[in-house]
Amino acid sequence: MKGRILVTDDDAAIRTVVREALRREGHTVEVAASVAEQRRALAHFRPQVLVTDVVLPDGNGLEVIDEVRRLHPNLPIIVLSAQNTFTTALRATEQGAFDYLPKPFDLSELTRTIADALAAATRDEAVESDQPGEDLPLIGRSPPMQEVYRTIARVVANDLTILILGESGTGKELVAKAIHDFGPRASAPFVPINMAAIPRDLIESELFGHERGAFTGAAQRNAGRFEQAQGGTLFLDEIGDMPAEAQTRLLRVLQSGEYTPVGSARAIRADVRIIAATHQDLSRMIAEGTFREDLYYRLNVVPIRLPALRDRGDDVAELARHFLDRAAADGLPRKSLDVAAAARLTQHSWPGNVRELENLMRRLAALGRDPVIGGAQVEQQLAGASLPSIGLVPEGSSLGDAIEQQIARHIAGYGTALPPDGLYDRILAEVEKPLFKLTLAAVRGNQLRAAKLLGLNRNTLRKKLTEHGVGPQVRRSD
Structure with missing residues (x-):
């Protein structure tokens, strides 16, 4: 479809490049460099799609979206921004934007998005929630994280079941909590449960609860996680570790919307949003017969794949500074990173992902004497962070001794807190x-x-x- 496109950006080079690219696609294009010029163009040009930057010389592109939508309720708005944070993506969607593209953007992606906007007669994705503060639940501006933000912004307002995929330590629970906190169920409980941390014979009781006398040792009634999360969100972490019999019961709940506590004949209506997560390859598990295919399709309504930290570029340094600030708030000495330290952190492969980085920053905050962390300090801590190889165990020590030291160092990295379950x-x-x-x-x-x-x-x-x-x-x- 060809249409009339209005592009608002204070950068003349961007206006020119986008205008020429869209004209080659057959669109009629008008450009504006400010909010004032945009208002005039909206009045006389009457575009079918508005593409607008966030930061403009005489106003904020997000703040004028309400005004634009009042005057032009069916006009799709595509937001461009160099402020590539979770808040920007969420606010763009909250304000009713058709889509959000982080800068630098790909021209082909912009033209595809404009084509989608033209094809949609009306689109209303406004999210009813409070404006988030500056204490962002998710940190990072890398392109992989931008995709995560955009997906979250599109699904946060509804009750679709979500499956979060990613390596251990990438922040799956943090994403689940952000979806809950910025959605319509925010005032109700967020209840996490780690399938890998619960004995197999207790999982059904933990999930669905049990009545007094339901089994040996059941001295009183127990409210399961479904009941605890009523009205809110139930986060099923490490869903790949759920045993087969519990998978069957969970599938019935997802199909019928009801569950029955162990030892009871009374069905209870489940009013919860389900978010599941795993680091495992569920497709492989289905092929091996260890995970139900029908349950997978029930859970995988909206997949969100979290990138590994090694694929997030400059996010590493930003996250490291965030964790140093958090460590200081917890009472550890306040520290900062020098250029060499930030570069060395970015170069590391991070097999433990964000969790490993957080542990390292807490150690550096606790152990270093200087207020500025240098590259040599980072190198020293990284060198001692991995388990020793066979043949490299310190002389006079057993392999068990060496592993014990590494586990102790890992736990100490959490400071006064304990590591996550599992x-x-x-x-x-x-x-x-x-x-x-x-x-x-x-x-x-x-x-x-x-x-x-x-x-x-x-x-x-x-x-x-x-x-x-x-x-x-x-x-x-x-």
């Missing part, structure tokens, strides 16, 4: 993966010999190798 599984995974890699290397990829050496049956070993993404190792001839 510590056992996280530590076990960190130890298992290098063990399998080194064992396979020692036997030159012979899985039968590796299984015998480890004391596992071959099927268990194969499952573990797939789970940790290890191998297949290529056997070499002597």
